[in-house]
Amino acid sequence: MDYDVIVVGGGPVGMMLAGELALADVKVCVLEKLEATTPYSRALSIHPRTLEIMDLRGLKSELLKIGKTLPTGHFAGLETRLDFTVIDSSSNYSLFIAQSETEKALELRAKELGADIRRGIDVLSVTQSSDCVEVIASGDTGQITLTAAYAIGADGAGSIVRKQANIAFNGTDATLTAVQGDVVFKSPPKTTVVSSFNEKGMIMIVPVSKELHRVVFIDPERNSIPKDEPVTLEELRSGMIRMLGDDYGISDPYWMTRFGNATRQAERYREGRLFLAGDAAHIHFPAGGQGMNVGLQEAMNLGWKLAAEVKGWAPEDLLDSYHAERFPVNTTLLRNTKVQTLLFGTDFSPTAIHLRSMISDLLLSPDANYRLASQIAAVDVQYNVRENVSSHLLNGRRLAEIKLRSQNGDVFSSYELFREGKYVLLNLASDKITETIVSNLQHQHFKFASATLSDQVNGWEDVHTALIRPDGYIAWAVSVAEADVISRIELGIKQISRG
Template identity: 45%
Template sequence: MSEVVIVGAGPTGLWLAGELRLGGARVTVLEAREERDAHSKALTIHPRTLEIFDSRGMAETFLAEGTRIPNGHFGGLPDRMDFAGLDTPYPFTLALPQARTEEILEDRARSLGAVVERGHRVTGIPDASYVVGCDGVRSTIRAAAGIDFAGTGATTWGWLGDVVLDAPPPHGVANLAGPHGGLMIVPLGGGVSRLVGADPATNRPEWPGELTFPEFRATVRRVAGTDFGMRDPVWLSRFGNATRQATTYRAGRVFLAGDAAHQHFPAGGVGMNVGIQDAHNLGWKLAAVITGRAGEELLDTYHEERHPVGAALLRHTRAQTALMTAYTPEGQALRALLSELIATAPDMSRLLAERLSGLDVAYATGRRVRDLRFDDGSRLFERLRTGRHVSTDAGLVRPDGHSA
């Protein structure tokens, strides 16, 4: 019998499965879908997540396939945060469809010995020593465990469409905003582009209904003045700004991670990243307890450390939502002012970039350590690839090039 059952084979659940196997725990992942969802909700991999991948020898796999973007937006503002000054080996975001990210993470989990079973719809808490709900905002595991999902419902709606553009913007990329709404365009490859945005017509709490292609095309025309020659829609979807967080990330032998623990407007592309970072925090702890290397009390630190991160995520995405939906003249003036500050105040730009990228996360017991170098030529992230603790007492090279 598996010692851990993970419900949900998205990026969070699959990374957790790999971490548990690396730590020596037996794990099974149960996924309701027979096949992986071809529609990629997430596209962005942030610097801190790339550092985590590096610490497991996985970064090069992602870098070989993804597109590097040297900056990021905050609330869709036209002036973008420059990631070049971030203290990381990965001063950029990486664009890669979620479906491919899941494929890579599933291959890793299976290669380490995790069992991934598709077509298994879970209706209650499975029989296992520990269960982790990575099953999204409508989490069956969260409901079965009686964990409250506190927060607010949607008051505005965004939209996205993956379509072919016969007249794309220069370089295939655009970031447009004004009183008629906001719109971002990014190429996905294979001749398909993603258009994502929001407009005043859906700035209301009522569900606007399923998005149709004529409505989508008319909305883009209204925002951008053109529909870029769009045709052949691959996927159309709406998403709201409902903002909720699980009141606890642990209830006895049940844990929550990723979207099962926090729901928010997808501003800045951070959701998948925070979910993977949840899994990274929980994985080694759960494996250490199962294999007897740590006491049960270690598991309480998962909630203590990650719940505040989730709360900060909700605050930041709410702030970005307010900016993205600021359609009034006053709202447009606020957007222009903050955008100018990002362009002219480097400290502000860097601070926002650190928050967005996950590099500023700190716990009561410590904070993220950069990729240190040792006098034998190795790097800290390389030494972490066993999943066990690493001593930095000897052989550390100081920033001035001398041994510590």
């Protein structure tokens, strides 16, 4: 076999997956048809949960150096923005950063960890047998055939992996298109984000880089133009004048395009040895800036599970839990992007304007705002836990960063424990018994840490020991009040590996 895993497609999701697999010492390659990262960035915003997973792997600080942070996100461009600052997270903000920069950072990391990144390779076919996957591709040197134990389709909306695996892509075609232009402004707007909705249409303007701004609008008179019809500078200028009354001295278009609201989801994310992730698994109108974010979160979910399988210690049902956990999350995502499209893309009548202003008013209520902010930030995702673990409020939730104190008194971040991509067994009771159980265990598929809480943290006050998954979700927590703490911990550790 040439590789353990072949990742088809080296966009953000493919590169993230390659990094996660290489981190676990899996022999992985990425086959990407583009010779270099595309300079045209679709995604511009990274949200709190994605920033947290980047932080878990030590990648966040690099991205922060390049991008620009903003304390809010948005839902359907409503006037009341979503307040991320109230989210219980050390990444309670959006990061504006061009997708190309995110992709470059992820590619570099994957390479440094030993992934084989093969560019200029167009995958033509992907087939599987009972014991391997065969990929046929064309490149500079002609046609090549590669084999691997598994393959992942991270090859975007038109995924060849999805098609060849005969996985249905259920949903609806586009009913409207929006216009987008990355341009230079002679007199840029004073605010970081401009957002307006009126009877002439919906428009948003955000920064792309020091030089460029992105203009996106839905013009009711032009929203049935097909996606592949080129956008002109004049179309952008006149739309801005109509909807905003200002063109900010627009010039020098860097990239102009149209995109639609086709909404589809793969019926299943796994077919035998083949998996789907990112846009290959789901597409939707890019409302609220969520597509790349969820794709990266999926890569975090699938990476360690597939690595555990390749290394031979995954429990029987671990690989199937990828679809079981992520499909419902993305069903909700597709629902929220459809609702946003209804709110800002289809009806520009006075009633629609009133509806928006009513919802905008409701979002002034902190509870309502928090509910939507957590959804867009993806911090509300919670997974089911195994049946016979102790019940605890933290089970299945994400680990928000907490500060810990080591036995020698140093304060450190809980996220630092996740750099190696392993399970973390966190003992907060400073007892020697847990340490002894751990040292007697046959398998060591986790990192053991004994520490105390540096500050009081809601939900953690009674925790004796917690096991946290490599992707930062709490597998279980055992309370000090539990009758038989030690056997609970022993059982909980046994469950994470096969046999």
